[in-house]
Amino acid sequence: MFRRLIGRFVGGVGIAAVMLMALGAPAAADTYTRQPGIDVQQYIFRIELKDGTRAISGQADIDLVFKTDGVAELLLDLIGASADGKTGMTVSAVTSGAQTLAFTHEHNRVRIQLGPAAKAGDRRRVTVQYSGVPADGLLIGPNKHGEPVFFGDNFPDRARYWLPTIDHPYDKSACEFVITAPEAYQVVAPGALVETTSLAENRRLTRYREAVPITTYCMVIGVGRFAVETIGYVHGAPIQSWVYPSERDPGFADFRIALKPMELFSWRIGPYAYEKLANVQSKTRYGGMENASTIFYREGVVTGKGTNEGLFAHEIAHQWFGDSVTESDWDHTWLSEGFATYLTHVYNEYTFGRDTMVRGLRRDRESVIRYYDRNPKSAIVTPATEKLDNILSTNSYQKGGWFLHMLRRLVGDEVFWKGISTFYMRHRNGNALTEDFQRVMEEVSGKPLQAFFRQWVYTPGQPVIKGSWTYAAGVLTVELHQAQATDTVYTTALDIGIVTDRGAAPKVEVVQLVQRDQTFTISLDKEPLDVVLDPNTWLLMQAGEFARKPR
Numbered sequence: 001m002f003r004r005l006i007g008r009f010v011g012g013v014g015i016a017a018v019m020l021m022a023l024g025a026p027a028a029a030d031t032y033t034r035q036p037g038i039d040v041q042q043y044i045f046r047i048e049l050k051d052g053t054r055a056i057s058g059q060a061d062i063d064l065v066f067k068t069d070g071v072a073e074l075l076l077d078l079i080g081a082s083a084d085g086k087t088g089m090t091v092s093a094v095t096s097g098a099q100t101l102a103f104t105h106e107h108n109r110v111r112i113q114l115g116p117a118a119k120a121g122d123r124r125r126v127t128v129q130y131s132g133v134p135a136d137g138l139l140i141g142p143n144k145h146g147e148p149v150f151f152g153d154n155f156p157d158r159a160r161y162w163l164p165t166i167d168h169p170y171d172k173s174a175c176e177f178v179i180t181a182p183e184a185y186q187v188v189a190p191g192a193l194v195e196t197t198s199l200a201e202n203r204r205l206t207r208y209r210e211a212v213p214i215t216t217y218c219m220v221i222g223v224g225r226f227a228v229e230t231i232g233y234v235h236g237a238p239i240q241s242w243v244y245p246s247e248r249d250p251g252f253a254d255f256r257i258a259l260k261p262m263e264l265f266s267w268r269i270g271p272y273a274y275e276k277l278a279n280v281q282s283k284t285r286y287g288g289m290e291n292a293s294t295i296f297y298r299e300g301v302v303t304g305k306g307t308n309e310g311l312f313a314h315e316i317a318h319q320w321f322g323d324s325v326t327e328s329d330w331d332h333t334w335l336s337e338g339f340a341t342y343l344t345h346v347y348n349e350y351t352f353g354r355d356t357m358v359r360g361l362r363r364d365r366e367s368v369i370r371y372y373d374r375n376p377k378s379a380i381v382t383p384a385t386e387k388l389d390n391i392l393s394t395n396s397y398q399k400g401g402w403f404l405h406m407l408r409r410l411v412g413d414e415v416f417w418k419g420i421s422t423f424y425m426r427h428r429n430g431n432a433l434t435e436d437f438q439r440v441m442e443e444v445s446g447k448p449l450q451a452f453f454r455q456w457v458y459t460p461g462q463p464v465i466k467g468s469w470t471y472a473a474g475v476l477t478v479e480l481h482q483a484q485a486t487d488t489v490y491t492t493a494l495d496i497g498i499v500t501d502r503g504a505a506p507k508v509e510v511v512q513l514v515q516r517d518q519t520f521t522i523s524l525d526k527e528p529l530d531v532v533l534d535p536n537t538w539l540l541m542q543a544g545e546f547a548r549k550p551r
């Protein structure tokens, strides 16, 4: 998703987390209680929405397969009734076929007794009947034009406010939404539209089926009055714009930009995973939220001036990374946000040229350095706090993006894109961790990358490089010092840019940093006018003082 500029505070890490990182070990998995004996195949949510009430009634059919023998319980996340009884969900019945199942609903978890113990490979459908007023997750209320709308806004673990699910990205599944709503409203949801039926009392049933496994945080609906346009097709998938009717003309104009990133990423990474892509003006709390095949953008996204191209590129990039290849653990959120951040830079590179990408990377580098000053114990892979309030950080976005940029430099363009594409195809519509990405990159590059990943992904911080240069008798001497306060000494290539002609691009000499203090000599037939470090913006470093040493 795209963080709003204001309103999101990013905290530090707990003591246990700091200790783990001090040992240099990859961070432990997040603390969500998993159910290894159960794999959800599909959710079918039947939900009735009415005007004039915030209450919903729902039925969830949960099709699951047992992965081990003897599983007796199913646990579902569902926020229960609040103390004052005004919000929350109440479960009225749980069944499996004709059989009624015993359950409890405490501490926002529905614990269901499955009856006769199952064998591995058995399938079962569990049906949960429930109703209530969602306190969050399904945003109900007027849009900026005062019209009634309903929007799911599930990230990261807010599906449980209105959908009984295993609400964690490790268990992806197909889903179907069967929505009954006043007939004046249109409905958008993940996947293909498979049914619209007029019902009595001016109601309509709309059914969408997402056959591709997705995360619960992507299982959303948008319901209200919309203007809808199909702007084109990418590999057979229609690309649609959904905007508020009173913003039809500027909205359609702005949203047509979506074709460009769809085409670029399909070509660069691999085939798009879903049946369609709807870009939807919505009430999401985020700047944009990448729900699989159904991206929700903030209400203010429509300007009529095409000013949100980067936002579209970011959310569309998530369809490949985040949605199709999903981190199986919140600690690895950078596999979603770092990829979307870097792919937006790549979109800028292809669309506007390298200078635009470099400007973005330099901005990001400044943010990473500032963030590190306030959060010196936090790395790209960082243990998620229980409230998940630290997963969307400058580390998962900008530093994750910068890591990919440096990896691209290390292995070269061709191998980098082969690796990105291979990683996508191997984990498409599934899950992955950082070590899976490392493995793919090692395979395609033929290089061991353990130290590179450890230094940049699992270790907080970046090098602070300072030094000086002199020139005498045809020899340029460059003295460099790694001045970071930590014990880490970085091993990295560094470009030394030698300016011998005003106005011309610097000549680049690549040196390898392996020690805290190093001196490099370079033969030059002409005295340089200036010497600069990293002229082409390839290294995530904090630049210390670097100048000609006074003679």
Ligand SMILES: [Zn+2]
Residues within 6 Å of the ligand: 001, 002, 290, 314, 318, 336, 337, 340
């Ligand atoms: Zn994002």
